[in-house]
Amino acid sequence: MFRVRAFQVAHGDSLLVSYGRDDRPYHLLVDGGPSRSWSTLRPLLKSALVGERLRLEALVVTHYDRDHIQGVIELLEHIPDWLEIGEVWFNGYHHLSPSDLLGPREGDTLTQLIRRYGLSWNTSFRNQKNGQNGAAILQSSNAVSLPGGLEVSVLSPDQDGLTALGRHWTDPTSPPVDSESAPNDLLGPRDEWPPKRFNLNGGSDFVSDTSIPNRSSIALLLTFDSKRVLLAADAFADVIKRGLAISLPGKEPIDLLKVSHHGSKGNTNKSLLDGLGCKRFLISTSGEIHKHPDHALIERLVARYDNPEIFFNYSQDWPGNWKVRPANWPDFQTRYPQEGEQFVDVLL
Template structure:
């Protein structure tokens, strides 16, 4: 069987995910997000460890403009390792919000990335250089990558991109910038600790969906290769994911792993969403340092499905370690996977 490997890199409270697939001796690669600025040191080392002839990636996906997803990608364009290139970059800039008619200055980071991408050979190339977006009706968009990787887009919708447009414009105005819809002219030369866990009590609380515009614009998709698949949820809104999954054959997503949206936030992991995803593995990308993710309520909703589950954490810390409990594992029928080093990061091998 060919390679299918998912690396949840140590991206602090953010996402930086490397997918490798195909022939083990010469795999294809997809990079999803770049984490915070500090993630770049780790990511750069990983890329520089590759032979120069293998530093051509099939795709870079910058899911949305929040700092914990985009900052490391900005560093990547500012000082790329020798030989690094991407056949396509998926990122919805302001011009894509316009045609589809934040968190911590996310739109300003979006403008910085847009400046780099104007000169890129491929920007949303597989979508005709237009928005990466799920249409309101008809089949979900699918795209094929070299080596046989098939991506099925689940998020964002046109409505979610439209909501982000006003926020983006307002933040740019406050910073004295004009959102870029045309290429710029050429530059002149020259923790709080968790207490005991009561899963039943956590399940008794209500659910309120995330309403952040940037999160709602997230690019989320299912990546399938050689009979194996992973749902990468970015920070997408659960109602958007549910609506797209309902459009799949059978109205369900049967995948080998689910990278939960928004780092396991209680506002992005709903019981209704989980009920539509058949999977044995749930992936969490966060060290919990800022927003204390994953939320206990989100993990409890996973366990409430009462099916054997593997919880994969890319950090061991105050908000993940309490689930390393023999008592809880016995009662709720799950297993845990943690990094083997204090630096964080974990790899799921579906080969």
């Protein structure tokens, strides 16, 4: 069994990756959505209990944007007695500059919670110089092997992305305010329904996201039972492409892409998609605030005319519009949560 479950956490991301035997799966939780997401996540995680326990082999916080991290903070502030966290993967302030390693002034909320509960932090990325404390999570050719046989490769961030975040994150007690939308993406809310006539190039030239927190996103390539999943967080297309060249030089096809930045047109370009060989795409957003996914992004996903599947974790409002294929557009299939469910599943 290899499954990605995208929870309904408004405009944010929260993914439960499950793999292994059906009766004894292993789990990886990636992000927790914006504030007030814990009331949704708690019962959904509890439904995955095996023997009255749920173990997360890793809890991944891809970056410090509110729509990814606040639900994790809520989880750690109210850890239920049935939840076990094997390891936290998160690039904190002290990972940005070696001179500030474990500096006493570092006091952002997530760091305080990780240390309060003595959670294992980035230990899969440990090296001799930092002993028990894990190193920064960075693009690398070295895969991490998790219990149960999941291989994890880091595609983003690269060193330049962490360095840029270090220049931006100047107060160790307070992370920088995130940019909810990159400047070029502000045009997204101008999309209207129905879309204009299909444009092979996505309606306009690609202009990349410029958000520094997004540039530092942890994007992962997961491999299990010869299936490959790319979880792109809010990462940049060019960084992911370079990461794939390092971690997947054979250019084997990707079986599922969790599309970057909730379907923003500034984070996924044709060049990246052409190299993936992927026909299944997952978009995590309710569409509120920014009306993601952008029309241009969907155009890029379907431009190969190979009838792809697009999974949405919300079936109403802006994402729900795609239940009906616009006139003159190539064929594609849409998948939504089953009635009454607060998530959508993708089975690999």
